[in-house]
Amino acid sequence: MRHGKYPFVIGFLFVPVALYVTFVIAPYAQAFQISMTNWRGLSAPQWVGFDNYRRLLDDGSFWKAVQHHGVLLLALPLITIAIALFFAFLLNVGGRSSGGQRQGVWGSKFYRVVFFFPQVLAVAIIAVLFQMVYRPNESGLINGVLMKLGFDPVLFLIRPNLALWSIIAVLIWQAVGFYVVLFSAGMASIPGEIYEAAEMDGATKVTLFFRVTLPLLWDTLQVAWVYLGIAAFDAFAIVAVLSVDSGGPDGATTVLAMEIYRNAFVYSKYGYASAMGVALFFLTLTFAALTLRLSKRESVEY
Amino acid sequence: MSITPEHPAALDRRTVLRRAAAVGMLATPAIGLLSACATSGDDGNNEQASGGTKSATNPLGVKEDAPIEVVIFNGGYGEKYATDVHEPLYKKAFPKSEVKHQATQAVSTVLQPRFASGNPPEFVNNSGEKFLDFGALVNDGQLQDLTELWDAPSVDDPSKKVRDTIIPGVVEQGMFSTADGQRKPFVLYYVSTVYGIWYSGKLFKDNGWTAPTTFDQFKALCEQIKAKGITPYGYAGANAAYYQWNVILSQAAKIGGPDVLKNIDNLEDGAWQQDAVKQAAEAWAEIGAKYSDKSFEGLKHTDVQLRQNQGKVAFYPSGDWLENEQKKDTPAGFTYQLMPVPSLTASDKLPATAIRAAGGEGYFVSSKSKNPRGGMEYMRQMLSKAGARGFTETVGAATVVPAGSEGFQFPPGVASAQAALKAAGKDVFNMLFDNWYKELDTEARTATNELMFGRIKADAFVERIQKRADAIKKDTSVTKFKR
Numbered sequence: 179m180r181h182g183k184y185p186f187v188i189g190f191l192f193v194p195v196a197l198y199v200t201f202v203i204a205p206y207a208q209a210f211q212i213s214m215t216n217w218r219g220l221s222a223p224q225w226v227g228f229d230n231y232r233r234l235l236d237d238g239s240f241w242k243a244v245q246h247h248g249v250l251l252l253a254l255p256l257i258t259i260a261i262a263l264f265f266a267f268l269l270n271v272g273g274r275s276s277g278g279q280r281q282g283v284w285g286s287k288f289y290r291v292v293f294f295f296p297q298v299l300a301v302a303i304i305a306v307l308f309q310m311v312y313r314p315n316e317s318g319l320i321n322g323v324l325m326k327l328g329f330d331p332v333l334f335l336i337r338p339n340l341a342l343w344s345i346i347a348v349l350i351w352q353a354v355g356f357y358v359v360l361f362s363a364g365m366a367s368i369p370g371e372i373y374e375a376a377e378m379d380g381a382t383k384v385t386l387f388f389r390v391t392l393p394l395l396w397d398t399l400q401v402a403w404v405y406l407g408i409a410a411f412d413a414f415a416i417v418a419v420l421s422v423d424s425g426g427p428d429g430a431t432t433v434l435a436m437e438i439y440r441n442a443f444v445y446s447k448y449g450y451a452s453a454m455g456v457a458l459f460f461l462t463l464t465f466a467a468l469t470l471r472l473s474k475r476e477s478v479e480y
Numbered sequence: 481m482s483i484t485p486e487h488p489a490a491l492d493r494r495t496v497l498r499r500a501a502a503v504g505m506l507a508t509p510a511i512g513l514l515s516a517c518a519t520s521g522d523d524g525n526n527e528q529a530s531g532g533t534k535s536a537t538n539p540l541g542v543k544e545d546a547p548i549e550v551v552i553f554n555g556g557y558g559e560k561y562a563t564d565v566h567e568p569l570y571k572k573a574f575p576k577s578e579v580k581h582q583a584t585q586a587v588s589t590v591l592q593p594r595f596a597s598g599n600p601p602e603f604v605n606n607s608g609e610k611f612l613d614f615g616a617l618v619n620d621g622q623l624q625d626l627t628e629l630w631d632a633p634s635v636d637d638p639s640k641k642v643r644d645t646i647i648p649g650v651v652e653q654g655m656f657s658t659a660d661g662q663r664k665p666f667v668l669y670y671v672s673t674v675y676g677i678w679y680s681g682k683l684f685k686d687n688g689w690t691a692p693t694t695f696d697q698f699k700a701l702c703e704q705i706k707a708k709g710i711t712p713y714g715y716a717g718a719n720a721a722y723y724q725w726n727v728i729l730s731q732a733a734k735i736g737g738p739d740v741l742k743n744i745d746n747l748e749d750g751a752w753q754q755d756a757v758k759q760a761a762e763a764w765a766e767i768g769a770k771y772s773d774k775s776f777e778g779l780k781h782t783d784v785q786l787r788q789n790q791g792k793v794a795f796y797p798s799g800d801w802l803e804n805e806q807k808k809d810t811p812a813g814f815t816y817q818l819m820p821v822p823s824l825t826a827s828d829k830l831p832a833t834a835i836r837a838a839g840g841e842g843y844f845v846s847s848k849s850k851n852p853r854g855g856m857e858y859m860r861q862m863l864s865k866a867g868a869r870g871f872t873e874t875v876g877a878a879t880v881v882p883a884g885s886e887g888f889q890f891p892p893g894v895a896s897a898q899a900a901l902k903a904a905g906k907d908v909f910n911m912l913f914d915n916w917y918k919e920l921d922t923e924a925r926t927a928t929n930e931l932m933f934g935r936i937k938a939d940a941f942v943e944r945i946q947k948r949a950d951a952i953k954k955d956t957s958v959t960k961f962k963r
Contacts, residue, residue: 216957226957314775336717336777336933422718422778428926428935445918447957 206459213452223449230453240454243425243434244461246342247411250349250433251465255406258350259399262357265293267387269358270365271373290362293355301352305419308348312420335422338430345431348416353409357402364398365391400473404466411462414439434458532853537573539632540857545576548854549601551591552583553611557671557841557875559583562605565870569861570854577854588612595622600846602855606667607841614667614842618656623666624845626654629856630665635864636883642863646880647672647901649910650839652963663962668859669839670871672878672885674800674818674897675726676835681815681892683791691819693832695763698822702771705794713767713795716784717777717933721925722914724764724932727797729911730821730836731760737829738909745913746962747953752946761931761938763824768932777933789814800878803893816893818900834907835900839880916961923948 213230217223234240269282269290283289296304311319312334321331334344368391376390392399414435417425424440425432434454442451532543548570552562559581567579580601584590587606594600595612600622606612617623630643630651643651654667684690687708692698702712715724732740736756743751751757776784785802787793789809796802803816810816823832843862845855861867868884871877878885878898885898901908914921923945931941952958 218957312778314778315773331775333774333778336774338935423721423926423929424719426926426929427717427777427933428930440922444922449957 209452209455209459212449213456215449216447217449218446226449230450231457233450234453234457239429239432239437240434240457242429243432243437246431246433247461249342250346250410250413251407253346254349254353254410255403257346258353258357258406259402261350262354262361262402263392263395263399265289265354265358266361266365267391270362271386271391290358293358295355296352297355299352301415302419304348304352305416308416308420312344335420335431336427338427341421341427341430345413345416345420348420349409349413352416353406357406360398360402361395364395368394400470403473404469407465407469408462411458411465434461536633536638538857540628540853540860542574542577542853542857543851544574546851546854547578547580548603548851548858549580549582549849550603550858551587551601551605552581553587553605553607554583554585555607557877561871561874565874566858566862566867569864569867569870570858573857573861574854595620595846595848598848600849602849602851603843603845603858605841605843611842614656614844617844618658618666621658622846622848623656624847624852624855626665626668626845626856626859629859632856632860635860635866642860645863645883647837647839647882648906648908649837650880653839653910653912654842655963657962666844668843668862669841670843670862670879671839671841672800672837672880672898672901673840674835674837674901675730675798676800676818676820676897676900677727677795677797678788678802678893679795679817679819680788680791681817681896682813683794684817691817692822695822695824699767699771702767702794706771710791711773711787711793712771714772714776714784714787714793715797715932716779716781717929718780720781720784721928721932722921723781723797725924725928726836726911727821728760728764728928729757730909731763731824732756733836733909733911734821734828734830734832734834735759735824741909741911742963744949745911745916747913747917747949747960749950750946752942752949758938758942759824761941765931765934765938765941769934772932774933777929785809800894800897803891804876816891817896818893820900820904830907830909833900833903833905834909835904836910837901837904837908838910912961912963917949917952917958919952920945920949 212223214225214227215223216226216229269286271282299307310317312321313319314321314331314333314336316322316325316331318331320334325331333340335341372390372394373386376386381389412435413433417431417433417436418439421431425436435458438451438454438458441447441454532538532541532546534541538544550562550567552559562583563581567581571577571579582590582601587604588611591600591604591612595617604612606614614623630641632642634640634642634645636645650669651665653669655663655665656667657663679691687704689701689704692701705712715721715727729741729744732754733756736754740751740754740756743754744757781798784793784796785798785806786809788796789806789811800818803810806816820833820835843859845852845859849855862871863881865881865883868879868881869888871879872885872888876890876894878890878894882898882902889895890898914924927936927941927945930936931938936944953960
């Protein structure tokens with residue numbers, strides 16, 4: 179092992195590191211460089227220093243997008259995790275116990291498959307699907323029923339204060355299935371004896387959930403929170419396909435990726451779009467660092 | 481060929497500049513190559529065919545035996561119109577010349593190396609998803625100044641200049657500023673596009689309605705239509721709001737004359753706050769509030785167009801590609817009809833017949849090719865009555881040469897558009913700001929939805945777009961255009 183150890187290791191590392199540097203690090207670095215220019219994709223870029231960043235400060239669309247990420251960042255992880263935890267609990271330990279084995283509610287195997295369905299669909303397909311669901315007239319899935327019953331249609335994607343929440347609902351619908359599976363796996367590794375002991379001491383299901391399941395699942399929750407947080411900084415595909423007027427009405431559903439796309443590929447302002455990209459990069463990084471720090475807590479050994 | 485706002489590339493066949501932004505990425509390598517050519521200095525490839533003798537049949541002085549190479553974008557219009565109509569016409573005029581034909585679906589892929597090596601083809605149909613950026617070509621001096629062509633006598637009537645045989649505004653549309661600040665015509669836009677408000681001839685006939693020419697008539701008719709349980713007017717807010725700013729600005733042009741639009745295109749101070757624009761916005765906001773449907777904001781253009789085909793919507797604004805686009809969904813006897821935007825006041829500067837029309841599908845002659853005069857002559861033949869007629873018969877679309885479409889049996893919608901264009905005479909206007917400044921287009925779309933679906937008033941509408949126009953004017957990274 180001592181002989182030729184380093185050549186061996188380096189040989190293995192070289193290719194992946196080279197690939198990573200070429201396709202991940204270099205484009206990042208380039209984005210930083212381009213964000214300091216007024217490049218419009220055609221003639222040679224001119225260096226403009228921090229001009230693009232200064233312009234970001236009073237760009238209404240940019241701040242609207244940042245604000246929406248704030249809402250997404252709170253709503254998406256909280257609601258998704260809450261629903262996923264609830265479902266996972268019911269599917270795994272919510273039912274009666276037989277022979278000392280905790281069981282899910284009746285039909286849990288079926289539900290498990292059904293919950294995972296949205297995860298299998300491509301995001302673009304989900305967006306197109308929800309176009310049908312949210313359609314504001316009699317051919318919409320929801321409004322068709324409402325109008326048959328004599329109600330006025332709900333303008334899901336059109337009313338400025340409803341549009342973002344309609345988008346968030348789709349994101350949650352799509353994400354829940356994955357986290358149900360993730361939490362199920364986590365719950366499966368919690369020893370049954372702990373539940374048994376707690377039950378013998380007279381704990382209700384609610385107590386079981388908050389005093390046994392939740393603490394023992396902390397690591398998994400933390401992972402879920404970071405994942406969903408990063409997802410909250412994206413949301414591009416759903417917004418681009420589903421929203422009215424690409425992030426509208428009047429920017430009511432826009433996100434940073436949408437603004438980056440618009441500035442780069444519609445306005446050909448690659449420099450300015452890169453500046454937004456750099457801003458997004460730091461926002462995401464800050465979020466991940468903060469989450470990992472704040473949620474640091476000694477995990478329970480079992 | 482279906483033209484949909486979802487596929488800007490397809491739409492922009494008509495308004496080619498717009499694509500410059502969208503395919504900026506694709507165009508980048510082209511620029512690299514072009515500038516490589518520019519920096520490599522003159523490549524000594526200038527043994528251009530020296531002029532032949534000018535005569536009545538050869539006003540551009542083409543050398544009679546010089547060959548010419550024609551490159552056609554093989555897209556929605558195919559290549560048959562070139563091989564079967566235009567090339568034979570050229571051959572007939574210059575039997576000694578050899579016409580070399582090439583068709584491609586990727587113009588820039590095929591031609592970049594040719595431009596870079598200083599051996600470009602004489603005549604190019606620069607269109608499709610991979611078209612060469614016109615601005616970059618102009619900057620590099622690759623395009624032939626077409627002034628001589630426009631001033632040459634036309635094929636059919638030597639007493640008329642070529643520029644007088646085509647619909648007004650088309651020459652201007654193909655004008656670009658050169659590096660030394662001069663504006664010259666470089667591009668020929670050949671296919672005619674007419675914009676207006678569409679309705680079903682059958683629906684109107686069955687109900688005894690006639691197309692209104694004044695705004696008061698229009699509102700009165702909307703009232704009647706509404707009473708019938710039909711939504712009088714609608715456009716798709718989700719992705720086609722620009723169909724509606726087109727209506728508002730057409731209205732403004734009628735009220736205040738075509739200069740209103742010129743000021744907007746030229747980013748003049750306060751251009752959007754001109755009275756005409758404000759009045760037009762006010763008038764249409766009322767239509768939106770009273771005679772449209774709130775749910776249309778969430779629909780795509782195809783949804784609303786389908787509803788019109790189903791008889792649920794009476795008026796729909798669009799260009800004359802609409803009939804072809806809706807071919808599959810249009811019930812028999814629907815009879816698409818176009819009406820110009822109705823006059824708002826009695827003191828309107830333009831008559832009720834005035835209409836927005838523009839050219840699409842760009843063609844140019846390479847100045848650094850061996851036989852640029854031959855290229856221009858090819859254009860002159862294209863613009864002859866026979867050339868235009870042949871194109872129309874082959875592809876079923878009207879050209880910018882009105883004489884070529886005369887008497888041709890167009891489908892009812894295109895026919896009504898052509899009739900409206902003819903009735904408009906000299907009162908034809910156009911706007912270019914959306915091609916030049918995408919940001920302004922985006923802002924106008926958003927503001928139009930806000931206005932038409934009742935969230936803002938006309939004052940706020942013009943104010944917010946003006947704000948964006950001012951910002952673009954100040955932005956030094958944006959190339960400015962003038963007309």
